[in-house]
Each structure stands twice: as C-alpha cells, then as structure tokens.
Amino acid sequence: MTSVDEPARPNGRIRDAARTQAEILDVATQEFARAGYDGARVDEIAARTRTTKRMIYYYFGGKEQLFTAVLERAYGVIREAEQKLDVEHLDPVAAIRRLAELTFDHHEQHPDFIRLVSIENIHGAEHIAASEKLGRIGSPALDVIRRILAAGQESGLFTADVDAVDLHAMISSFCFFRVSNRHTFGALFGRDLVDPAQREHYRTMLGDMVIAYLTADRATD
Amino acid sequence: MTSVDEPARPNGRIRDAARTQAEILDVATQEFARAGYDGARVDEIAARTRTTKRMIYYYFGGKEQLFTAVLERAYGVIREAEQKLDVEHLDPVAAIRRLAELTFDHHEQHPDFIRLVSIENIHGAEHIAASEKLGRIGSPALDVIRRILAAGQESGLFTADVDAVDLHAMISSFCFFRVSNRHTFGALFGRDLVDPAQREHYRTMLGDMVIAYLTADRATD
DNA sequence: GCGCTAATGTACGAACTAGTACGTTAGCTA
DNA sequence: TAGCTAACGTACTAGTTCGTACATTAGCGC
Numbered sequence: 208m209t210s211v212d213e214p215a216r217p218n219g220r221i222r223d224a225a226r227t228q229a230e231i232l233d234v235a236t237q238e239f240a241r242a243g244y245d246g247a248r249v250d251e252i253a254a255r256t257r258t259t260k261r262m263i264y265y266y267f268g269g270k271e272q273l274f275t276a277v278l279e280r281a282y283g284v285i286r287e288a289e290q291k292l293d294v295e296h297l298d299p300v301a302a303i304r305r306l307a308e309l310t311f312d313h314h315e316q317h318p319d320f321i322r323l324v325s326i327e328n329i330h331g332a333e334h335i336a337a338s339e340k341l342g343r344i345g346s347p348a349l350d351v352i353r354r355i356l357a358a359g360q361e362s363g364l365f366t367a368d369v370d371a372v373d374l375h376a377m378i379s380s381f382c383f384f385r386v387s388n389r390h391t392f393g394a395l396f397g398r399d400l401v402d403p404a405q406r407e408h409y410r411t412m413l414g415d416m417v418i419a420y421l422t423a424d425r426a427t428d
Numbered sequence: 429m430t431s432v433d434e435p436a437r438p439n440g441r442i443r444d445a446a447r448t449q450a451e452i453l454d455v456a457t458q459e460f461a462r463a464g465y466d467g468a469r470v471d472e473i474a475a476r477t478r479t480t481k482r483m484i485y486y487y488f489g490g491k492e493q494l495f496t497a498v499l500e501r502a503y504g505v506i507r508e509a510e511q512k513l514d515v516e517h518l519d520p521v522a523a524i525r526r527l528a529e530l531t532f533d534h535h536e537q538h539p540d541f542i543r544l545v546s547i548e549n550i551h552g553a554e555h556i557a558a559s560e561k562l563g564r565i566g567s568p569a570l571d572v573i574r575r576i577l578a579a580g581q582e583s584g585l586f587t588a589d590v591d592a593v594d595l596h597a598m599i600s601s602f603c604f605f606r607v608s609n610r611h612t613f614g615a616l617f618g619r620d621l622v623d624p625a626q627r628e629h630y631r632t633m634l635g636d637m638v639i640a641y642l643t644a645d646r647a648t649d
Numbered sequence: 650g651c652g653c654t655a656a657t658g659t660a661c662g663a664a665c666t667a668g669t670a671c672g673t674t675a676g677c678t679a
Numbered sequence: 680t681a682g683c684t685a686a687c688g689t690a691c692t693a694g695t696t697c698g699t700a701c702a703t704t705a706g707c708g709c
Contacts, residue, residue: 222656222705243550245466249697259658264698266656324612325546329464332611345617372619373633377602383609384601390553391545396566398593412594416641423640443675443686470667480688485668487686 227258228266235263236277240319243326244274275334278327279341281320288313289347299359303421304414306351307378311410314382315401321386349375365421377420381413448479449487456484457498461540464547465495496555499548500562502541509534510568520580524642525635527572528599532631535603536622542607570596586642598641602634 234255238247249270253260267273292309294302314321327334335341352371359365385400393399400409455476459468470491474481488494513530515523535542548555556562573592580586606621614620621630 243464243466245464322550325550328609328611329543329546332615335612335615372617380601380605384604388549390549391556394553394556396593415646416637419640419644420637425636
C-alpha cells in the first residue's frame with residue numbers, strides 16, 4: 208500500500224534515493240506507532256523494507272533521528288490538511304462546527320499519527336525540540352480559528368473572552384482522547400469510542416459541546 | 429520519599445515482604461511512567477530499590493506482570509479517590525461542576541498515572557485485559573454521574589439525551605489531554621497547559637464547557 | 650565508453666537486558 | 680533451641696539490538 212511501484216526491472220535493485228527514503232519512513236511510521244519508540248526495532252523496520260538496515264543509518268543517521276523524521280512527516284500531513292480548510296465562508300457558528308468536525312474526521316482517519324504524538328509526549332517532546340522543522344510552526348488551523356472567533360465575537364454570537372489556542376485545545380482533547388484512549392476506555396467501561404455505529408453521535412456531541420460553550424452567557428466576574 | 433522507614437537495624441537486612449513489594453511497586457511506577465514499557469529497565473528498577481532484581485521475579489513473575497501490578501495499584505488509587513466523592517448534596521449543576529473540578533484536580537495531581545494509561549493504550553490495553561482485578565470494575569465516579577444526570581434531567585435542567593459514560597468521556601478527555609499532551613502542545617503552540625498561573629482558568633473553562641453542553645437547548649431531530 | 654560518486658548490500662561486534670540457577674539467612678513455631 | 684520455610688542475594692547466561700566496517704554497483708556526466 209505504499210505509493211511507490213517499481214518499473215519492471217529484471218532482477219536487480221533500482222537506485223532511487225527518494226523512493227528508498229519514503230519507504231523507510233512509511234514502514235518506520237507503522238512500526239513506531241505499533242510498538243512505541245523503545246519497542247520499535249530497527250531490524251524489523253529494515254526487514255519490512257525493500258532495502259536494508261544500512262540505508263536507515265545512511266539516510267537518517269540513527270533510530271532517534273529516524274523517529275524525528277517520522278514525526279516531521281506526520282505533522283506535515285496534518286498541516287497540509289489544515290491548509291485546505293475552507294470554512295470561512297460560513298457564518299461563525301457553522302464555521303466552528305465544521306472545523307470541529309473536520310478535526311474529528313482527521314483524528315479518526317489517522318490513528319497512527321495519534322499514537323506517534325502520544326509516544327512523543329511520553330518522551331517529553333524531545334524530538335520535536337530537536338527538530339528544526341517542527342520548531343514553532345503554528346498550525347494553519349489556529350489562524351482559521353482566530354479569524355472565526357474574532358468574527359463571532361464581533362457580531363456578539365460568541366462569548367468574548369475565548370482564546371483561539373484554548374479552543375483548539377478543547378476540540379483537540381475530545382478528538383484525541385477518543386482515539387488515543389479507546390483501548391483502556393473500552394476495557395474499563397465496555398464502550399468502544401470509535402465504534403463506526405457511534406461515529407455520528409460523537410461527532411455531533413463534539414459540535415454541540417463547542418457551540419454550547421461559545422454561545423453560553425456566563426457571569427463575567 | 430517512600431512511606432516506609434525501617435526500624436534501626438545494625439547492618440542487616442530486614443525481612444518484610446509487604447514493604448519490599450510496595451517499594452518495588454513505587455519504583456516501578458516511576459520507571460515505567462518515565463520511560464514507557466519497553467524503555468523501562470528491570471535492572472534500573474531493582475537498583476533504585478533496597479532489594480534486588482531477584483525479588484521482582486520472586487514476587488511478580490516478570491516485567492509484564494510487574495507492569496500489570498503497577499497499573500492495578502494506580503487504578504486502585506483513583507477508584508479510592510472516586511469513592512470519596514461527595515457532591516450529591518448539591519444541586520445538579522453545582523454537582524456536575526464540582527465533579528468536573530475534582531476530576532481536573534486528580535488528573536493534575538497524578539501525572540504518572542496519566543502516563544501509565546497512555547502507555548497502556550499504546551499497547552492496546554493488553555495488561556488490563558490480562559488482569560482479573562481490572563476486568564470490569566465500573567468506576568464509582570460513573571455511578572455518581574449517573575445519579576446527578578438523572579436528577580438534572582428529571583428537573584428539566586439538563587438536556588435529556590445525555591449519557592453518563594459519554595459525559596465521563598467528555599470530562600476525562602479535557603483533563604487527560606491537558607496533562608498527557610502538555611509537552612507536544614507546549615512545543616508546538618508555545619503554551620503550557622499545566623502552568624500553575626493558568627490552572628484556575630482551565631478549571632473554570634472545563635466547568636463552563638460541561639455545564640453549557642448539559643444545559644443548552646438543542647434541536648431534537 | 651570511462652570514471653566517479655551516490656546508493657546499496659553483507660557480515661559482524663559490543664553492549665545491553667530479561668530472566669534464572671544456585672546458594673544463604675532471618676525469624677517464626679513447636 | 681532445632682528445624683523449617685519464606686525471604687533474600689550473587690553471579691551468570693542466552694538472546695537480542697543498535698550500530699558499523701568493509702565491499703560492491705548503478706548510472707550520470709563528459
């Protein structure tokens with residue numbers, strides 16, 4: 208299921224640096240997501256690739272840097288998706304609900320990414336800190352939220368004192384938890400949070416929650 | 429900082445099975461939470477104990493079972509805390525807010541527990557599944573939520589179609605995410621979700637969110 | 650076609666790590 | 680106080696795992 212297919216070559220190996228690197232990253236993503244950083248095996252990653260372990264060290268330098276590269280690519284994917292967000296033509300309430308739903312969908316569709324982020328948190332985000340790419344590139348989604356919030360607050364639809372980063376945290380927490388904690392939650396409470404039959408239910412619940420929060424009138428003290 | 433101090437014994441070792449086991453569990457909890465399941469080192473756990481690695485295998489059988497025992501004890505602590513919940517004398521709105529706040533506080537005070545749960549999710553909750561104790565002991569908090577919800581729905585304060593498990597998931601997701609993802613979130617957005625100065629802010633935000641969700645009037649379609 | 654370099658493969662090693670075989674002793678009981 | 684067993688310690692091993700030294704070749708530029 209990798210995006211690369213090879214031109215029919217008799218028996219030999221093809222030289223294609225980009226393809227080799229991409230394939231290593233594909234497999235490494237799966238392996239790290241499956242077993243965690245320390246649980247992942249470099250030999251196992253190599254074995255599931257058309258190349259050898261030698262290439263992992265040739266291109267990435269080591270296990271640590273490979274994981275960083277995996278993270279960088281994974282974050283790249285979501286940033287790309289966020290750039291395609293097109294909700295600002297909607298009224299603020301509909302826009303926020305739509306944004307929440309897209310966040311919900313994206314989390315559901317990328318469980319490996321969720322696992323990688325969980326793993327990175329276990330390790331204190333040290334790989335993000337070590338990465339130049341991931342340094343501090345605020346997400347496009349945040350800009351979108353900022354603009355919608357401003358519009359909603361101006362028109363008096365939204366409570367005034369809500370911050371974009373906090374709202375992003377609120378939406379993310381629900382979407383993230385549902386995927387990241389589905390195993391323990393399911394084992395303890397007997398309910399599968401990612402059951403396809405309940406998908407619409409939770410999607411609606413998230414939207415309702417966020418809109419209710421934004422439009423509630425609170426005592427300002 | 430362990431809860432056990434020894435009776436002044438000249439130079440010798442004291443025999444105290446319970447103390448030895450408790451000390452192993454204390455250290456193991458820290459070590460697993462620090463480094464993840466595969467990152468944790470049995471030798472390291474033993475070294476930070478007044479006993480030896482042999483005892484870990486003597487009492488627990490192996491690394492796998494040790495982690496399960498650590499989880500069992502950690503879940504026991506929160507179940508104990510939940511049993512002390514005393515909010516049902518309040519009106520439903522105040523009761524739910526108080527419950528949310530106590531959940532918030534508990535998550536903040538037990539980051540190691542959060543990490544253990546994250547780790548267990550990476551491993552598909554297989555240790556919970558393997559544990560007899562953790563099999564399916566519904567949390568006391570859930571019963572409390574159930575009763576408050578029923579009261580709130582009866583009196584017409586709360587929207588009728590909200591379920592206790594779902595509400596528990598909603599509250600937990602916010603509290604859990606704030607602690608579990610603080611490193612990546614901080615690194616990416618430059619905001620520390622567990623900054624003490626922001627503690628009250630997020631605590632209030634959680635309560636506002638939950639109450640707004642429960643009391644909002646939604647179109648029933 | 651020649652040569653040069655990026656790309657690749659093979660084989661191996663040093664260090665680590667979970668787990669165990671075997672021996673010892675504290676301290677309760679009769 | 681003799682004896683027994685739960686509790687404990689030491690030393691070791693078998694297998695694993697990251698990483699590398701060394702050898703090889705594809706294919707582009709000239």
